[in-house]
Amino acid sequence: MKKNISLFLMLFFTVFTFAQKTVSGKVTDTDGIAIPSASVTIEEPGKDAILAYGITNSKGEYKVTFTSQESNVDLKVKAFNQKPLTKQISNSDQNMNFTMQSEATEIKEVQLKTKMITARGDTISYDLKAFNSKNDRTLADVMKKIPGIEVSTDGTIKYQGNAINKFYVNGKDLMEGGYGTINNSLPKDAVQKVEVLENHQPVKILQDKVPSDQAAINIKLKNAVTMTGRGEVGSGFGAPWLWNVKLTPMFFGQKSQWVVNYKTNNMGEQVENEGNILAFGSSWEGRRGNVSQNNWLSVENAEVPNLPVKRYLLNNVHYLSANYLTNIDKKKEWELKANANYTNNAVERESNTLTRDIQQGTQFNTRFLNNFYTDKLKGELIFTKNAKKGFFKNTTTFSQFWNADRALAERAGSIGNEALESPTSSFQNSLSTIIPWKEKMVNFKSYISYQNDKQVLEISPANYLKIPYKSPTDTAFTTIKFTPGTTALQSLRIKSLETSHSANISFSTKGWTFTPQVGIDFSTDRLITNFDGITDDNKPDFSSPAYENDLKFTKINPSASVGINYKSEAWNLFSSFPVNFNSMKAEDAFRNVSKSLNKVTFTPNIFAQYSFASFFKASVSGGISNNFGDIQTAYAGSILTSPGGFSVMDPKNPIPETTTKNGGVRLEYRNPLNNLFFNVGYRLSDAKNNLLATSVVNPSGFSVIQYIELENKRTNNSYYAEIGKYFPKFKTNASFSYNNSVSKSQMKRNDDLFDTKTDGNTLGFKFNNTYFSWMSVDFNATKSWNKQSNIYTTGNLGKSESYNHNLNVFFYPLESHTIGFYWDQINSKLGDTKFNNGFFDVSYQFSWTKKKVDFELKWMNISNRKVFEKIDVKNATIEQTTMQLRPSQVMLTVKFNFK
Incomplete structure (x- = not known):
């Protein structure tokens, strides 16, 4: 592996250091007046291909960096109302000025063509x-x-x-x-x-x-x-009656903008995720994120197929959102933004799985039928000033969840009803301001978050649970025997407060910016849990401290750092060198447990990017990070996190510590002159942990997850590459991508400690063509090969393959008429076991061009395929799963623009 990395790095740096040359100078007219916006291109003699290009600035100055193995190259200068210049120059660094002759041309007919x-x-x-x-x-x-x-x-x-x-x-x-x-x-x-x-x-x-x-x-x-x-x-109709409504009016003005959005359907379209935060901006703007629940408890969940969501999602969703922006001052520097969204969603899901436990030589069946109910509201108010002379941003967010999940579970012949109620309230406020002070900048940031989660998991009858158990006097695990007809109840409540405050001052000189910073983070969590159940033999005793938690977890992290940044025409560099003083404490007075950690860490990170030859960018990055766990890994009592088993923490274990080192190199090329883009890179990460998760699993798949003190590593190495080109002559866009990822880790299952390795390869291809006036094509395909190996999955047992493609073909037989054909193909293979899943749709669309209205009739899942089958190899099991899909359905839709 080290040899491969060295070879990659050698090639990486050789590419952008070999034969780079720079030509610079000034372009003027015969009167000596600078000519702005003139194009300067470098080409190899006799070839119609541009190596590099530049545009003169307002002073007529240009600078072009290029790479060529030729001894001479052609330099061409063009400008409006000037006679073009072409000069052959040597392949060397040089300064050349040009004087252009004016050339007035009488134009009888003008045809403007916009460059793509x-x-x-x-x-x-x-x-x-x-x-x-x-x-x-x-x-x-x-x-x-x-x-x-x-x-x-x-x-x-x-x-x-x-x-x-x-x-x-x-x-x-x-x-x-x-x-x-x-x-x-x-x-x-x-x-x-x-x-x-x-x-x-x-x-x-x-x-x-x-x-x-x-x-x-x-x-x-x-x-x-x-x-x-x-x-x-x-x-439309399928089973039951189907509907799909989307209404999204928008307004974009110079002072204000707004978008209102209402979408509802029960035909398998996932619209509620459109409100997720997909771009997080800069850390200088403060902290933002997608608010989520602390989902400690869960019902047993049906498997989800590796298919487009529309093929399997049995939903009934209503999603409403509104976004508003307005300037509140005459200079248009201050903005007020108000965002809100509400989701009400009900999802049904079902799967059947045959699991073969290789380690224990057993097999069992599971069947899960779920109903998930999402009911959430989010509101956000943002004040922003983003100007050259100052920055201010305050974001206030409130969220409320009223979620509930249900499951009818069948495992190894036992049937149980599971119910989870999980209301959550959360509030966040993020403030960041940058104030210019003489030649310096002062930045203050403050973040406050409070969240209250309450979760109650109920399993009826309790004797559905057959969970492994070992008392302090036992030498082996037995099975908990719950009294028939009783109910098991796991309750959990967690209140979390997190604050973060920092101040820094930045000063710049000759492209360098130095930013010393001090800050302090404080968080406190209070966890209260309780498990109720009745056993036939009063063993174990659920009223004992082993099944209750009353934990307070506190973190205090003062820090000091210096940021060093550099920006020039060719270089971008940003780095941070923080020293963190980590202090944390976990206290459980209920069981007289108290453990703490105090440690100083140095966690530098750096990113450097070099732009050369007009079209290339090369970058290198690396860093170190530490994670010392949280309340979810610090509690000391058993919690039934899922009806599948307890999660147990040993009170004697220290606070978890994870140290991660990562690095990467990347080369990018994007040439808008010939419509060619590509990137290639390598990433590696190495994580060292002081605790290892272990599991005890019985023949029915019920388990107990424990953590033991044992140093272990998790490593990942990946290579990736992607190339794409647009062919304007054929109106075709095509791209290829490749990814190889190798990960290694350790695990312990039923007293067996073993190493596991996964080697995954994925090849992707995308193609779309609009060359013909009567047809257009979109095609995406991926092919994957995976090999997993440990003491149980060796040889062909650990090898799996998959192939997925999506083909959309549209025919235009007459003006305003469109016929569509859709084909999704998903194939999987493990050893001699193969599953081929094909799905086909057809559509007809009539476009009322004058009114910009479309009428579409679409028949989905023509073959009425009702289940999806797949086979998976895990660390010590093989799972063959059948999942419920949406039946065949026909939809008539009217689509229109508001204006």
């Missing part, structure tokens, strides 16, 4: 028309075809394989990271172009001082004031 991809500095612009097909309706539909960009079903955008940090519309961040709604509902006809802002620093006062390695997306609309939106109303 243009670049200026760190901004790459895509003309949406160049990637549009007749069946596309929304922004997301078109963006999926742009080279270098990936779009998920919930609207998530990745550029060059990495998540974006901001999503703007006309330069404004209305959605604050929850941009999925706009991406999936903004009509394509309202958009002029999509801009990728590379190395985007969203805090304006930090631009040119603190660099960023992430990109942002800015959507430029055709009109400065735009009232638009998208709607759908559909009805």
